[in-house]
Amino acid sequence: MVTATAARERAWDAAAAVTDPELPMLTLADLGILRRVEIEDDGTAAVWITPTYSGCPALAEMRADVDRAVRAAGFDRVRVRTELSPPWTTDWITPRGRRKLAEHGVSPPGPAPRREPGPVPLTLLPTRTVPRCPRCGAQDTEELSRFGATSCKSLHRCRSCLEPFEHVKEI
């Protein structure tokens, strides 16, 4: 059993260290998309990951990278599986992941919105948390576009230091 646990940890560590192709400062563990790792009876390392957005084109890349990293850690048989439920939320990004995002000039997400049935928010202003500027820390920022270069980010500008920056959208 000790060996099995050690093998599981080795596979976990290899998968956890894989980085996101679109946010290369973050590992899959930082993002919270690595769900679990199990070693099956025949020695196959089974890794479960979860997609961030339904259409995230990086998922196939990540699966290929996990496959390669776990093989490199000494597993001949690797199976990368998708887990859809419960859906990923930005609340699963770890404190370390949030720190690394900010260090790289990307504003980390605030708490994910809770969806309650009821009236539609009818404002032209951002209906979500106003992010702080990741460069100068100012709170006075404006949303330029709710949709950015990737599904998971929106585009903002700091009114204090005037620098544009990206923000990981709360979902």
Place this chain on the structure above:
Amino acid sequence: MSGDHIYDVLAQEHGGDGRWAFGTGFTDALAGVDTTLPEGVDGQDLALYCQMLGDDALVQAQRLIGWVTDAPELEEEVALANIALDLLGQARSLLARAGQADGSGRDEDAFAYRRGPAEFRNVHLAEAPRGDFARAVLTLLVLSSARLAVFTRLAHSRDPVLSAVAAKAVNELAYHREYAVAWTLRLGDGTPYSHERAAAAVADVWPLTGELFAACPVEERLAAQGVGVDPAAARQEVHEVLTQVLTAATLDAPGPFPDPVVAGREGRHTAELAPLLEEMQSVARAHPEATW
């Protein structure tokens, strides 16, 4: 996934970057997901239902992609492309589920590229002509509101795949609707000219809304089994949402939805669908053996 996939072997031989040329070998949107059918559910019914919801998303995504390089501002182009990408992701999972449920084992590409118009199950509003930006916004407002209301209920489906896909999609659809609401307010309550164009878009879109709440027999059967959602159950909620948004945008809400009539769900389409599919399927038709 394993060494028996030719592209994996090539990618490994070419080092990590070979995948850019040869693909990743990971193409199944539902790889490794538990795909057992829920007790007592007819696989053919479930497959048709997945096609209905998947085709709505796929066809709407294809329409939205028409805005790329052609939107009023770069930001709107990026936004519409992102929305299309979310919908495409939802379609991939749903169509993959359809191929498992009917026992055919067809993959998402078989559904997207190797069906004719009469086999598509999307509603007419998804295939309607692109029109101007106001029309794109109003179409998105109606479709995202209706889909959000149906998927909120579908998240409680007895089918584990449908419930997981829906729970994930709900967060995305709420973003899509927010985007459409913001632009409806800007256009409707903007200049007299933008108001006129937005009002014309409402008049164009409204006659196509009745179908969104018409349940075909497959939807009725699956709703009774706790697997699907009867869209009629969402009718009042969606009407309240749209009336609230249109009123705030100083646009006249056109009264009740038209009578629900089943059409696209049973493969009866407008003349708009065939050319849309012809473009979407052109590469697959020209190179039927190609893989990507």
